Amino acid sequence: MKREKLRSERSAAPTLEDVAREAGLSPMTVSRALNNPAIVRPATVARVMLAVEKTGYIPNMLAGGLASRRSKLIAVVVPQINNNMFVDTIQAISDTLAQRGYHMLLCVGGYGSDSEAALVATLLSRKPDGIVLTGIHHAPALKKRLINAALPVVEIWDLTPTPIDMLVGFSHEKAGNLSARFLLSKGHRRFGLLWTSDQRALLRKQGVIDILQQHNECRFVEASVGLPATMRLGREGMQALLAGNPELDAIICSSDTLAQGAILEAQSQGIAVPQQLAVMGFGDLDFAACHLPAITTVAIDRWLLGQEAATMLANKIEGITISDPVRDLGFWLCERQSA
Amino acid sequence: MKREKLRSERSAAPTLEDVAREAGLSPMTVSRALNNPAIVRPATVARVMLAVEKTGYIPNMLAGGLASRRSKLIAVVVPQINNNMFVDTIQAISDTLAQRGYHMLLCVGGYGSDSEAALVATLLSRKPDGIVLTGIHHAPALKKRLINAALPVVEIWDLTPTPIDMLVGFSHEKAGNLSARFLLSKGHRRFGLLWTSDQRALLRKQGVIDILQQHNECRFVEASVGLPATMRLGREGMQALLAGNPELDAIICSSDTLAQGAILEAQSQGIAVPQQLAVMGFGDLDFAACHLPAITTVAIDRWLLGQEAATMLANKIEGITISDPVRDLGFWLCERQSA
DNA sequence: TTGTAAGCGTTATCAC
DNA sequence: GTGATAACGCTTACAA
Numbered sequence: 095m096k097r098e099k100l101r102s103e104r105s106a107a108p109t110l111e112d113v114a115r116e117a118g119l120s121p122m123t124v125s126r127a128l129n130n131p132a133i134v135r136p137a138t139v140a141r142v143m144l145a146v147e148k149t150g151y152i153p154n155m156l157a158g159g160l161a162s163r164r165s166k167l168i169a170v171v172v173p174q175i176n177n178n179m180f181v182d183t184i185q186a187i188s189d190t191l192a193q194r195g196y197h198m199l200l201c202v203g204g205y206g207s208d209s210e211a212a213l214v215a216t217l218l219s220r221k222p223d224g225i226v227l228t229g230i231h232h233a234p235a236l237k238k239r240l241i242n243a244a245l246p247v248v249e250i251w252d253l254t255p256t257p258i259d260m261l262v263g264f265s266h267e268k269a270g271n272l273s274a275r276f277l278l279s280k281g282h283r284r285f286g287l288l289w290t291s292d293q294r295a296l297l298r299k300q301g302v303i304d305i306l307q308q309h310n311e312c313r314f315v316e317a318s319v320g321l322p323a324t325m326r327l328g329r330e331g332m333q334a335l336l337a338g339n340p341e342l343d344a345i346i347c348s349s350d351t352l353a354q355g356a357i358l359e360a361q362s363q364g365i366a367v368p369q370q371l372a373v374m375g376f377g378d379l380d381f382a383a384c385h386l387p388a389i390t391t392v393a394i395d396r397w398l399l400g401q402e403a404a405t406m407l408a409n410k411i412e413g414i415t416i417s418d419p420v421r422d423l424g425f426w427l428c429e430r431q432s433a
Numbered sequence: 434m435k436r437e438k439l440r441s442e443r444s445a446a447p448t449l450e451d452v453a454r455e456a457g458l459s460p461m462t463v464s465r466a467l468n469n470p471a472i473v474r475p476a477t478v479a480r481v482m483l484a485v486e487k488t489g490y491i492p493n494m495l496a497g498g499l500a501s502r503r504s505k506l507i508a509v510v511v512p513q514i515n516n517n518m519f520v521d522t523i524q525a526i527s528d529t530l531a532q533r534g535y536h537m538l539l540c541v542g543g544y545g546s547d548s549e550a551a552l553v554a555t556l557l558s559r560k561p562d563g564i565v566l567t568g569i570h571h572a573p574a575l576k577k578r579l580i581n582a583a584l585p586v587v588e589i590w591d592l593t594p595t596p597i598d599m600l601v602g603f604s605h606e607k608a609g610n611l612s613a614r615f616l617l618s619k620g621h622r623r624f625g626l627l628w629t630s631d632q633r634a635l636l637r638k639q640g641v642i643d644i645l646q647q648h649n650e651c652r653f654v655e656a657s658v659g660l661p662a663t664m665r666l667g668r669e670g671m672q673a674l675l676a677g678n679p680e681l682d683a684i685i686c687s688s689d690t691l692a693q694g695a696i697l698e699a700q701s702q703g704i705a706v707p708q709q710l711a712v713m714g715f716g717d718l719d720f721a722a723c724h725l726p727a728i729t730t731v732a733i734d735r736w737l738l739g740q741e742a743a744t745m746l747a748n749k750i751e752g753i754t755i756s757d758p759v760r761d762l763g764f765w766l767c768e769r770q771s772a
Numbered sequence: 773t774t775g776t777a778a779g780c781g782t783t784a785t786c787a788c
Numbered sequence: 789g790t791g792a793t794a795a796c797g798c799t800t801a802c803a804a
């Protein structure tokens with residue numbers, strides 16, 4: 095009686111109880127029919143569906159999540175989204191998650207690990223069923239909190255034998271090694287490194303430098319640009335590199351975006367790529383293959399990365415055994431025209 | 434007694450009650466100290482903070498949202514995110530929302546309005562405090578549902594005098610008009626339209642065509658490419674256009690990405706841009722200004738769009754008066770080198 | 773197969 | 789300024 099009064103007073107989002115009344119069943123049966131129809135008599139399910147239709151019922155997952163301790167929510171933390179590198183991965187996560195009945199809470203956290211910790215704390219208050227973190231460097235307090243909460247975690251875009259929980263990524267150092275070896279094998283010896291300063295990019299740079307330093311006749315200079323890496327920054331950085339170092343014969347960039355800018359800057363200065371100067375990128379972004387000259391780069395499967403991350407998470411949440419909690423997706427060289 | 438047993442049995446996410454016990458206060462006082470410290474004695478607030486620290490308490494917003502009917506959650510529906518056009522807007526929304534204490538539930542819905550309706554239905558079950566929808570064309574059932582739920586809605590990236598609730602965007606037709614007028618004023622008469630097929634792009638195309646058809650001496654041909662628009666598609670589409678139509682003197686593209694592809698294809702065929710062929714894009718994506726030649730395009734403030742959308746939504750939710758529920762952000766021509 | 777009772781962790785509301 | 793009580797809308801656990 096009292097409840098019915100309340101219901102009509104509010105503008106009425108119908109509840110399970112309304113549906114139950116409409117169907118002449120108990121709320122619990124309606125709940126079952128909706129969440130686990132297999133254990134309800136088909137005729138009853140049909141009656142429920144009819145009542146749902148009639149009332150325009152939409153479940154309240156705040157209530158459902160509170161009661162069941164399963165929110166069907168996955169938190170995703172990335173440093174940036176206006177960065178072609180991450181976007182495909184995010185979309186893959188979103189797609190895969192949607193297929194499995196989860197929603198994605200997306201947080202753009204920047205590159206600071208302090209801010210990340212604060213951010214994740216607010217995210218945890220949503221009681222997500224799992225969380226995706228970019229990179230493997232996180233504030234110790236954050237790690238502890240996650241482990242404490244026994245929350246399924248996937249770290250992405252990086253590699254370590256000791257993830258918080260699960261991981262899917264690749265070795266940035268080795269990707270850097272590959273780029274350096276490739277250019278060395280092509281006979282280049284005077285390198286310019288055009289680089290942004292995010293953690294993973296710096297790992298790749300280290301990978302490059304490690305190889306270059308093994309060659310005595312080999313020299314390199316660096317130019318660093320800010321975040322996010324844009325084509326403009328690529329041009330500017332290239333300008334800086336070329337200004338003081340006319341002897342350069344190869345440029346390695348931390349991303350294809352920078353490489354594109356570098357190539358354009360070279361062209362605008364009348365320097366032929368790759369004849370006079372080789373330029374190499376990273377990421378195999380969609381424009382790399384059809385640029386002029388096509389950009390030689392190192393590719394990774396960004397989409398698969400997101401798909402795997404989401405799948406691992408959903409599996410773990412649902413108690414499906416995960417064959418290997420650390421997935422190394424690797425990378426491969428795309429030799430094209432620019433180097 | 435019974436409760437305390439339960440608490441220790443589980444792996445213990447501490448609750449308000451645990452904090453209250455620690456602080457020697459009632460849960461209600463702790464809740465107040467956390468959500469509205471102004472009405473609690475400062476000394477009490479301090480005690481609460483200490484207890485929060487000690488217990489490692491993280492609020493449960495599922496419970497909070499259920500009780501208060503405010504989820505502090507905003508649902509955002511976009512057709513794509515691996516599309517440079519939307520990404521800045523999404524990041525702006527995310528940033529602005531975060532500053533105001535909201536989280537973003539991001540859903541990638543594709544371009545179908547049926548799937549959008551289904552998707553929004555699942556989103557509504559999260560009881561978001563507001564929702565951002567891309568475009569103004571939505572399934573009637575969806576519109577009804579939203580109006581029924583009395584949910585604050587912002588439609589973005591489009592313009593109409595009759596939004597569901599609020600809107601921030603610009604007129605695609607008029608943007609199309611502008612492009613066409615500009616190229617006509619430059620003396621071009623033989624146009625190629627290189628276009629994707631999403632709704633908003635088609636509006637811009639119509640805007641172009643409307644102007645072109647007012648000129649008797651003016652002719653145009655079209656090439657359409659799929660979604661998402663990539664540089665590769667730009668090159669392919671351009672190839673198709675050039676193949677059958679050597680007389681073209683200007684190409685208008687539905688986006689800068691396509692324009693970039695078009696320019697490259699022209700260059701690779703030895704056609705000088707803009708001397709032999711003018712190419713114009715749309716969006717003023719970050720590479721447009723520093724491309725070679727720099728791409729002439731129509732710019733809109735994608736970041737502001739997101740910021741405004743988020744701000745309007747947060748204001749409406751918090752009862753702050755909104756001066757104008759329909760914000761036309763306009764657009765402007767960026768005359769550069771390619772046309 | 774269906775129903776009943778008791779929470780889930782918070783906040784609104786009304787006392788004190 | 790602080791506390792007790794009753795929701796919020798759903799699901800778990802158990803009974804029928």
